[in-house]
Amino acid sequence: MKNASKYAPGFFPPENPSADWARRSRIERAPRWCAIDLRDGNQALPTPMGVEQKLEYFKLLVALGYKEIEVGFPAASDTEFGFVRRLIEDDLIPDDVTIQVITQAREHIVQRTFAAIKGAKRAIVHLYTSVSKAWREQVFGKSRDEVADLAVYGAKLCRTCAKLNDGCEITLEYSPESFTGAEPDYSMEVIDRVLDAWQPEEGREAIVNLPSTVSLASPNIFANLVEYILKNLGARKFVTLSVHPHNDRGTAVAEAELALLAGAQRVEGCLFGLGERAGGADLVTLALNMYSQGVDPCVDLSDLPAVRRRFERLTGMAVGERQPYAGELAFTAFSGSHQDAIAKGLKWRAEHPNIKWSVPYLTLDPADIGERAGADVIRINSQSGGGGAAFKLEHAYGFRLPKGMKHDFGAEVGSRSDRLERELTADDLHRIFMAKYSPKPYPLRLIDCHFERGGGERIYTALDCEYKGDTLRLRGGGNGRLDAVAAALKSGIDLDFKIDDYEEHALSSGSTASAAAYVGVDVGGKIWWGVGVESDIIFASINALFAALNSYIAGGGATEDRQ
Numbered sequence: 177m178k179n180a181s182k183y184a185p186g187f188f189p190p191e192n193p194s195a196d197w198a199r200r201s202r203i204e205r206a207p208r209w210c211a212i213d214l215r216d217g218n219q220a221l222p223t224p225m226g227v228e229q230k231l232e233y234f235k236l237l238v239a240l241g242y243k244e245i246e247v248g249f250p251a252a253s254d255t256e257f258g259f260v261r262r263l264i265e266d267d268l269i270p271d272d273v274t275i276q277v278i279t280q281a282r283e284h285i286v287q288r289t290f291a292a293i294k295g296a297k298r299a300i301v302h303l304y305t306s307v308s309k310a311w312r313e314q315v316f317g318k319s320r321d322e323v324a325d326l327a328v329y330g331a332k333l334c335r336t337c338a339k340l341n342d343g344c345e346i347t348l349e350y351s352p353e354s355f356t357g358a359e360p361d362y363s364m365e366v367i368d369r370v371l372d373a374w375q376p377e378e379g380r381e382a383i384v385n386l387p388s389t390v391s392l393a394s395p396n397i398f399a400n401l402v403e404y405i406l407k408n409l410g411a412r413k414f415v416t417l418s419v420h421p422h423n424d425r426g427t428a429v430a431e432a433e434l435a436l437l438a439g440a441q442r443v444e445g446c447l448f449g450l451g452e453r454a455g456g457a458d459l460v461t462l463a464l465n466m467y468s469q470g471v472d473p474c475v476d477l478s479d480l481p482a483v484r485r486r487f488e489r490l491t492g493m494a495v496g497e498r499q500p501y502a503g504e505l506a507f508t509a510f511s512g513s514h515q516d517a518i519a520k521g522l523k524w525r526a527e528h529p530n531i532k533w534s535v536p537y538l539t540l541d542p543a544d545i546g547e548r549a550g551a552d553v554i555r556i557n558s559q560s561g562g563g564g565a566a567f568k569l570e571h572a573y574g575f576r577l578p579k580g581m582k583h584d585f586g587a588e589v590g591s592r593s594d595r596l597e598r599e600l601t602a603d604d605l606h607r608i609f610m611a612k613y614s615p616k617p618y619p620l621r622l623i624d625c626h627f628e629r630g631g632g633e634r635i636y637t638a639l640d641c642e643y644k645g646d647t648l649r650l651r652g653g654g655n656g657r658l659d660a661v662a663a664a665l666k667s668g669i670d671l672d673f674k675i676d677d678y679e680e681h682a683l684s685s686g687s688t689a690s691a692a693a694y695v696g697v698d699v700g701g702k703i704w705w706g707v708g709v710e711s712d713i714i715f716a717s718i719n720a721l722f723a724a725l726n727s728y729i730a731g732g733g734a735t736e737d738r739q
Contacts, residue, residue: 185364185392185393186310186357186392187356187357187392187393187397188309188358188359188360189258189360189393189397189400189401190360190400190401190404193400193403193404193679194403194407195396195399195403196403196438197399197400197402197403197434197437197438197439198396198399198437199419200437202469202471202473203433203436203437203466203469204471205464205471205472206466206471206472206473206474206475207436207440207441208243208244208274208416208418208441208442208443209242209243209244209442209443209444209445209459209463209474209475210242210244210245210246210300210418210442210443210444210445211237211242211244211246211445211446211447211459212245212246212276212420212444212445212446212451212456213233213246213366213446213447213450214230214234214236214237214245214246214247214248214259215246215247215248215249215276215277215278215602216246216444216446216450216451216452216456217446217447217450217451217456217491218230218248219249220450220451220452220453220455221431221491221492221493222492223369223492223513224255224488224512224619225491226255226260227255227258227259228559229490230248230259231259231262231263231268232490233490233491234247234263234268235268236483236486236487236490237447238270238273239476240475240476240477240483241474241475241476242273242459242475242480243272243273243274244273244274244300244442245273245274245275245276246275246276246277246278246300246302246444247259247260247263247275247276247277247617248260248277248278248292249277249278249279250277250279250288250292250293251279251280251285251288251289251292253386257288257292260275260277260292260293263275264293264295264296265295269296269297271297272296274299274300274347275293275296275298275299275300276299276300276301276302276306277292277293277299277301277302277341278299278302278303278348279301279302279303279304279330279334279602280303280304280305280330281303281305281326281327281329281331281333282330283303283333286303286330286333286334286337287333287337289301289337290337290338290340290341291295293341293344294341294344295343295496296344297343297344297345298344298345298346298347298384299344299345299346299347300346300347300348300349301334301337301346301347301348301349301530302349302350302351302383303327303330303331303334303348303349303350303351303370303732304350304351304352304353304386304387305323305326305327305330305351305352305353306323306353306354306389307323307324307327307352307353307354307355307358307362307363307366308353308354308355308357308358308389309357309358309359310354310357311323311353311354311357319321320365323366324362324366324369326364327350327352327366327369327370328370328373331348331350331369331370331373331374332373334348334374335348335373335374345578347372347380347381347382347383348376348382348383349382349383349384349385349418350370350371350374350382350383350384350385351385351386351387351420351484352366352367352386353386353387354387354389354392355386355387355389355401356387356388356389356391356392356393356397356398356401356406357387357389357390357392358413360405361399362403363401363405364404364405367384367405367409371384371412371415372738376412376415377413377414378412378413378414380414381414381415381416382414382416383416383417384405384409384413384415384416384417384418385418385419385420385440385442386401386402386405386417386418386419386420386422386435386440386442387419387420387421387422387444388419388420388422388428388431389420389422390422390424390453391421391422391423391424391425391427391428392424392425392596393425394425394427395427395431395433395434396434398419398421398431398434398435399434399435399437399438400438401435402417402419402435402438402439402440403438403439405417406438406439406440411537412504416441416442416565417439417440417441417442418440418441418442418443418444419431419432419435419436419440419442419443419444419457420443420444420445420456420457420521421435421445421456421457421531422451422452422453422454422455422456422457422610423449423451423453423454423455423456423457424452424453424454426454428445428449428455428456428457428458429449429457429458429461429462429465430711431457431615432445432457432462433462433465441558443457443459443462444456444457445457445458445459445462446458446459446494447459447460447483447487448460448484448487448493448499448502449461450487450491450493451493458500459475459478460477460483460500460501460502461500461501461502463475464477464500464501464540464545465545467540468497468539468540470532477501477544477545478544478545479545479546480501480502480545480547481546481547482546482548483502484502485705495644501540501545506547507538507542507547507553508552508553508554508555509537509553509554509555509564510555510556510557510560511559511561512559512560512561512562512563512564513561514536514537514564515554515560515561515563515564515565515567516561516563516564517536517537518535518536518537518538518553518554518564518567519554519563519566519567520536520563521534521535521536521537521538522535522553522567529691537594538553554567554568555568555599556589556593556599556600556601556605557570557593557598557599557600558590558591558593558594559590560584560586560589560590560593561586561590562577562582562584562585562586562587562589562662563582563586564586565582565585565586565589565605566581566582566585566586567598568602568605569585569602569605569606569609571602572602572603572605572606573602573683574683574692575609575683575692575707576676576679576681576683576692577694578679578694578696579692580676580677580696580703581613581677581696581705584703584705585608585609585612585705586641588608588612588650589605589608592604592608598689609707610707612707612727613705613707613720613723613724613727614706614707614708614709614719614723615706615708615719615720615722615723615726616723616726616727616730618644618726619643619644619726619729619730620641620642620643620669620722620725620726620729621641621642621643621691622639622640622641622718622719622722623640623641623642623647624639624640625637625638625639625640625661625664625712625718626638627657627660630653630686633655634653634654634655634658635653635654635655635656635657635660636651636652636653636660637651637652637653637657637660637661637664638650638651638653639651639652639664639665641665641722643669648668648669650664650665650668650669651664651667652664652665652666652667657714657717657718658675658678658695658714658717658721659675659717661721662674662675662721665721665725671699671725671728671729672699672700673697673698673699673725673728674698675695675696675697675698675721676695676696676697676698676703677694677695677696677703678693678694678695678696678717679693679694680692680693680694680713680716680717683709689711690709690710690711690716691709691710691711691712691713691716692707692708692709692716693707693708693709693716693717693719693720694706694707694715694720694722695707695708695717695720695721695724696724697721697724697725697728699728703729704721704724704725705723705724705727706720706721706722706723706724706725706727707720707723708720708721708722708723
């Protein structure tokens with residue numbers, strides 16, 4: 177990267193910007209959205225959509241709640257023209273939806289554009305002319321006045337055609353294309369001249385759309401430019417200020433959000449950031465950013481996975497796995513510390529359902545947009561921890577592991593995933609868990625036991641078991657049944673252990689209920705774990721003790737060092 181010196185900033189920031197937008201902390205309401213997928217988005221596809229695909233896409237946008245939809249560049253091709261006519265002639269445009277078409281400032285293109293919308297109830301005609309210094313010098317070879325005259329010429333053509341188009345409520349929109357590469361005062365001059373030609377009034381508004389056709393500067397510069405134009409529009413009424421950011425710098429969403437803080441009222445963009453070159457403003461991300469801040473985005477993204485699938489099928493484009501909100505892994509955590517925080521946050525949320533959403537690492541509830549929540553947010557690989565693995569096991573199979581057992585299980589899971597070099601499913605976790613912690617038939621096996629109450633709170637047991645092939649009948653007493661079984665084992669087997677942790681809970685409800693018990697035994701400062709699952713909680717706890725001791729006796733499995 178030795179050629180940085182051949183580049184220089186290509187933008188013209190306004191002098192002494194007031195930057196009032198920087199003192200505003202949040203967007204209070206959703207803007208007017210204009211979905212431009214069928215024009216800007218379609219132009220960006222290696223294989224553009226055909227009429228039937230565009231029809232399905234149009235219906236998708238309508239179903240999502242977009243009220244302004246740019247449907248094409250009718251003069252660009254017969255397909256584009258035919259699609260607009262199909263929408264109108266087949267009466268496919270809902271009464272509350274306005275279609276938008278785009279045109280250059282050339283007479284035959286303007287006339288073809290207005291011919292395409294004939295018979296529509298309502299339409300926006302979007303005129304654009306490029307105003308940047310680079311375009312004036314390199315493409316047009318024209319002066320500032322000559323380029324401005326071209327914009328006025330196109331504006332007058334559109335105004336004349338609009339008057340002749342009886343029966344259609346037409347809104348005129350103007351974009352100074354390549355706005356970010358033009359001098360602010362010049363952009364303002366051209367906009368003023370176009371608006372003078374249109375003379376917007378009540379019932380006949382105009383839209384001024386500011387496109388970062390090529391994103392040339394950081395988002396704060398774009399916000400300063402938007403604010404500059406807005407303030408210099410002065411008291412001009414019946415004008416809506418719109419923005420159309422592109423993503424060359426990866427900042428289209430930020431540009432749109434800062435532009436809204438600067439006073440923009442409308443945003444043009446595409447689902448999932450579709451658009452030419454690096455794409456444009458992602459309408460999904462913008463809407464859900466607002467939603468996650470408590471603002472109604474006025475579009476329905478409650479089944480985002482279905483929207484993503486239709487988008488990919490119709491466009492042939494893929495939504496990235498880590499795309500904000502929409503990617504298959506957008507809410508997924510593999511990191512152990514992240515998983516632990518999410519698991520605890522979701523548990524806290526379940527205990528406090530009326531508190532505003534604030535779960536660590538999850539900006540919104542995945543269930544609100546049709547994504548699987550709970551254990552599906554946490555996926556397990558070699559980077560994961562015990563908290564995440566235990567959380568996923570609990571959601572899939574009902575086991576609620578003690579804290580110390582989570583660490584032990586996490587070490588085993590991480591090692592197993594590392595060896596297999598793959599992600600582990602919930603079924604994998606269950607197999608690993610049962611293989612490591614459930615009772616083994618050797619060397620220590622329970623045959624039967626009976627209990628009786630002695631004096632006070634003492635419980636006594638007669639225990640039949642098999643140890644290394646020998647059948648033993650042992651007796652012992654303790655403060656509870658599990659304590660009595662432990663005492664009996666110590667009386668007949670040379671095992672120096674103590675029960676360090678014991679927990680139990682029901683796994684299911686009803687007449688066939690089963691219970692899970694977890695026992696951790698301390699042998700020489702190390703903890704060995706076992707689990708028992710039975711319909712009787714007493715036998716579940718005894719089996720868990722036997723499983724923990726078998727792990728110690730066999731010398732296998734990971735341990736927790738008490739030091």
